[in-house]
Amino acid sequence: MQRCSRFVIYSQLHKHQEVPKMLLLFLLVLILSTYAYETPCSNTCYHEAEEECPKFNEREKCKLSQTTKNAVLCCHLTSDDVGANSTLLQNLPFNKSSIQKLHFRNVTAKEFYIKSLNTWRPCSLAITDGYIENVTGIFPRGTKLSCLNFSSNSILHFDKTLKYSIRLERLDLSHNNLSDIPYMKSSINITLDISNNKALQCTNLIKTMKQYQITFVNANKTTCLSSNTFSWFNTTEYVSLTKVEQFYEVNF
Ligand SMILES: *[C@@H]1O[C@H](CO)[C@@H](O)[C@H](O)[C@H]1NC(C)=O
Ligand SMILES: *[C@@H]1O[C@H](CO)[C@@H](O)[C@H](O)[C@H]1NC(C)=O
Numbered sequence: 046m047q048r049c050s051r052f053v054i055y056s057q058l059h060k061h062q063e064v065p066k067m068l069l070l071f072l073l074v075l076i077l078s079t080y081a082y083e084t085p086c087s088n089t090c091y092h093e094a095e096e097e098c099p100k101f102n103e104r105e106k107c108k109l110s111q112t113t114k115n116a117v118l119c120c121h122l123t124s125d126d127v128g129a130n131s132t133l134l135q136n137l138p139f140n141k142s143s144i145q146k147l148h149f150r151n152v153t154a155k156e157f158y159i160k161s162l163n164t165w166r167p168c169s170l171a172i173t174d175g176y177i178e179n180v181t182g183i184f185p186r187g188t189k190l191s192c193l194n195f196s197s198n199s200i201l202h203f204d205k206t207l208k209y210s211i212r213l214e215r216l217d218l219s220h221n222n223l224s225d226i227p228y229m230k231s232s233i234n235i236t237l238d239i240s241n242n243k244a245l246q247c248t249n250l251i252k253t254m255k256q257y258q259i260t261f262v263n264a265n266k267t268t269c270l271s272s273n274t275f276s277w278f279n280t281t282e283y284v285s286l287t288k289v290e291q292f293y294e295v296n297f
């Protein structure tokens with residue numbers, strides 16, 4: 046409605062001007078109003094407690110959140126639900142374009158396929174407290190993701206999953222088995238939780254600090270493994286993030 050009425054006003058004002066100018070104006074108004082009416086992604090991270098999960102005897106694995114608007118919680122998904130050809134998440138009886146927040150608790154699947162999310166376009170996505178080894182696939186160009194939580198899953202490896210996730214602000218990878226931090230767009234500025242990843246290599250952590258603008262949370266629970274082929278630290282054991290940051294400031 047708004048869009049049309051603005052167009053009418055503009056077209057009356059410029060009645061006597063040539064067509065190309067009017068077309069430009071029309072496009073401008075259209076673009077501006079599209080921005081104005083796109084629901085904004087709030088930068089809060091959606092997360093539900095285990096008690097909120099649908100019970101095992103309930104037929105559906107997913108439900109609308111009782112407390113958060115435009116949010117869906119799914120629990121106890123398996124590899125059939127998050128596989129390359131899965132349709133479970135596509136056929137849920139919710140309006141995908143209005144749902145902005147997703148939380149999947151207790152996913153048990155060696156591989157989580159990003160493709161299984163297909164037409165969902167969440168701002169906030171949490172896939173937590175499950176058993177996932179690898180994350181396969183890439184969030185598509187134009188993704189609105191601003192918060193991503195993969196905490197507590199035993200994850201070993203990410204594809205270039207975050208390659209196009211340029212709006213990402215918050216990334217929680219705590220309590221996994223990562224040796225490296227996932228590949229990201231080099232201009233990214235994020236708040237990262239990489240605490241409690243026992244396999245994290247200091248060389249990879251330092252490489253990441255060089256590439257991206259990172260603010261660490263749970264810094265005092267973040268450690269990395271000093272490789273014995275690399276004599277930066279006089280130990281092959283765990284080094285605290287504080288030590289790594291001190292080393293980084295002196296050397297880079
Ligand atoms: C991510 O999920 C974990 C585990 O459920 C939770 O403890 C943590 O608060 C969440 N992080 C964010 C940023 O919401
Ligand atoms: C997680 O889901 C599996 C089924 O995939 C179930 O056997 C297990 O009890 C669930 N764990 C929790 C903590 O609910």
Ligand SMILES: *[C@@H]1O[C@H](CO)[C@@H](O)[C@H](O)[C@H]1NC(C)=O
Pocket residue numbers: 128129130
């Ligand atoms: C998915 O479907 C494609 C073709 O439809 C097939 O080649 C592939 O093996 C399937 N993958 C899985 C994991 O079922």
Ligand SMILES: *[C@@H]1O[C@H](CO)[C@@H](O)[C@H](O)[C@H]1NC(C)=O
Pocket residue numbers: 140141142143
């Ligand atoms: C789905 O949600 C979008 C955005 O909120 C809305 O524009 C659209 O009308 C909804 N569709 C249905 C079928 O309710």
Ligand SMILES: *[C@@H]1O[C@H](CO)[C@@H](O)[C@H](O)[C@H]1NC(C)=O
Pocket residue numbers: 155156178179201202
């Ligand atoms: C997970 O990734 C690791 C490292 O890339 C690879 O060695 C392993 O085979 C993968 N596991 C699965 C189940 O694909």
Ligand SMILES: *[C@@H]1O[C@H](CO)[C@@H](O)[C@H](O)[C@H]1NC(C)=O
Pocket residue numbers: 178199201221222243
């Ligand atoms: C992840 O690390 C934990 C604790 O170090 C270990 O028990 C588990 O086997 C590891 N998982 C995988 C898939 O490597």
Ligand SMILES: *[C@@H]1O[C@H](CO)[C@@H](O)[C@H](O)[C@H]1NC(C)=O
Pocket residue numbers: 234235258
């Ligand atoms: C990164 O983001 C934080 C807050 O989100 C901001 O304070 C900081 O200035 C940003 N850094 C750069 C280089 O943009």
Ligand SMILES: *[C@@H]1O[C@H](CO)[C@@H](O)[C@H](O)[C@H]1NC(C)=O
Pocket residue numbers: 265266
């Ligand atoms: C870690 O840091 C937080 C906040 O800076 C502090 O409250 C907490 O006591 C610290 N924990 C340890 C184990 O030092």
Ligand SMILES: *[C@@H]1O[C@H](CO)[C@@H](O)[C@H](O)[C@H]1NC(C)=O
Pocket residue numbers: 277278279
């Ligand atoms: C490592 O050990 C050498 C010799 O013992 C010492 O000179 C150097 O300062 C130590 N480096 C660090 C980072 O502790």
